[in-house]
Amino acid sequence: xxxxxxxxxxxxxxxxxxxxxxxxxxxxxxxxxxxxxxxxxxxxxxxxxxxxxxxxxxxxxxxxxxxxxxxxxxxxxxxxxxxxxxxxxxxxxxxxxxxxxxxxxx
Amino acid sequence: xxxxxxxxxxxxxxxxxxxxxxxxxxxxxxxxxxxxxxxxxxxxxxxxxxxxxxxxxxxxxxxxxxxxxxxxxxxxxxxxxxxxxxxxxxxxxxxxxxxxxxxxxxxxxxxxxxxxxxxxxxxxxxxxxxxxxxxxxxxxxxxxxxxxxxxxxxxxxxxxxxxxxxx
Numbered sequence: 001x002x003x004x005x006x007x008x009x010x011x012x013x014x015x016x017x018x019x020x021x022x023x024x025x026x027x028x029x030x031x032x033x034x035x036x037x038x039x040x041x042x043x044x045x046x047x048x049x050x051x052x053x054x055x056x057x058x059x060x061x062x063x064x065x066x067x068x069x070x071x072x073x074x075x076x077x078x079x080x081x082x083x084x085x086x087x088x089x090x091x092x093x094x095x096x097x098x099x100x101x102x103x104x105x106x
Numbered sequence: 107x108x109x110x111x112x113x114x115x116x117x118x119x120x121x122x123x124x125x126x127x128x129x130x131x132x133x134x135x136x137x138x139x140x141x142x143x144x145x146x147x148x149x150x151x152x153x154x155x156x157x158x159x160x161x162x163x164x165x166x167x168x169x170x171x172x173x174x175x176x177x178x179x180x181x182x183x184x185x186x187x188x189x190x191x192x193x194x195x196x197x198x199x200x201x202x203x204x205x206x207x208x209x210x211x212x213x214x215x216x217x218x219x220x221x222x223x224x225x226x227x228x229x230x231x232x233x234x235x236x237x238x239x240x241x242x243x244x245x246x247x248x249x250x251x252x253x254x255x256x257x258x259x260x261x262x263x264x265x266x267x268x269x270x271x272x273x
Contacts, residue, residue, distance in 0.1 A: 001108075001110060001111065001224075001225045002110075002111050002114045002115075002155075002225075003215070003222070003224070003225070004218075004222045004225060005214060005215040005218040005219060005221075005222065006114070006115075006118070006215055007152075007156070008214055008218060009210065009211050009214040009215050010118045010121065010122070010152070010211075012210045012211075012214055013122050013207050013210050013211050014121060014122065014125055014145075014149075016203075016206055016207055016210050017122070017125045017126055017129055017203070017207060018125070018129075020129055020199065020203045020206070021128070021129035024129070024196070024199040024203075025129065025132075027135065027186075029135055029138075029177060029180065029181060029186065030128070030129070030135065030138055032177070033128060033138060033139065033142050033177060034128075034129060036142065036169070036173065037125055037128070037142070037145065040145070040146065040149055040169070043149070043165070044149060044152060044153075047152075047153055047156050047158045047161065048156060050156075050158070051156040051157055051158070051225060051228065052222065052225055052226075054157070054226065054228040054229060054232050055229055055232070056229060057229040057230065058229065058230075059229070060228070060229045060230075060231050060232040060233075060237045061241075062232075062233075062237050062238050062240075062241040063241065063245075065158050065160070065161050065233065065238055065241075066238070066241050066242055066245075066246050066249070068158070068161050069161065069164065069238075069242070070249060070253055072164060072165070072168050072169070073253045073256065073257065074253075074256065075168075075169075075173065076168060076172065076173060076257075076260075077256055077257060077259075077260035078260075079173050079176055079177070080176070080260050080261070080263075080264040081260055081263050081264050081267065083176060083177070083180045083264070083268075084263065084264040084265075084266075084267030084268040085267055086180060086184075087180065087183070087184070087267070087268045088267050088268065090184050091270070096184065096186060
């Protein structure tokens, strides 16, 4: 089994890549994908730490995995609503470039 | 090195490389979605190596299946095969991002080295559907109810957002 530090390093690397994607890309679809990547990085850390404290024989602890299930559900909801927003934005502006959506920008 | 450790590093490398490919692929949105599939399946493999079998199956089904198909569906629907607005300063971003990932990956094991003990052996039933179901429907039953409400709200919200005109 690998040390837990390497699992956390993988999680941090994936999260960093996701943040980078949100910051540098201007295509809304790729930004949504990067958000998914960040949620997955959090899942990796949760699963790793749950494996670190797995409970005792006869009473396994599954708290981290329950949280991961909730994160997966939230991610699915977020994608559904995000893609709905994207479709209505494309309908109004004929583009998925977020630089063109600056009405709320101060 | 034992086989599970080798597999972990293979899956981790695959996940990071395909995640980078997703973020840095500025020409083709479909290829970015395909890279996302590779990332999700690799993360599912890492979940299996960490003994979270049910979550790994759900990860591959929900992420690799449903969510990426939804992305591809929207890409095809809006006919966005090519990405017409590349990010500004991409070369700098590639360089800085690669450097940042290398620093993060190399710094964290050193910083955390010795903080945590070895990973203990998992008890029987760890990561299976039985233990997860018992945890879900006893300790976290309120959470399940709240998530069901969230799903309902998301369905209604997505329908209203994507509808052409509300009558």
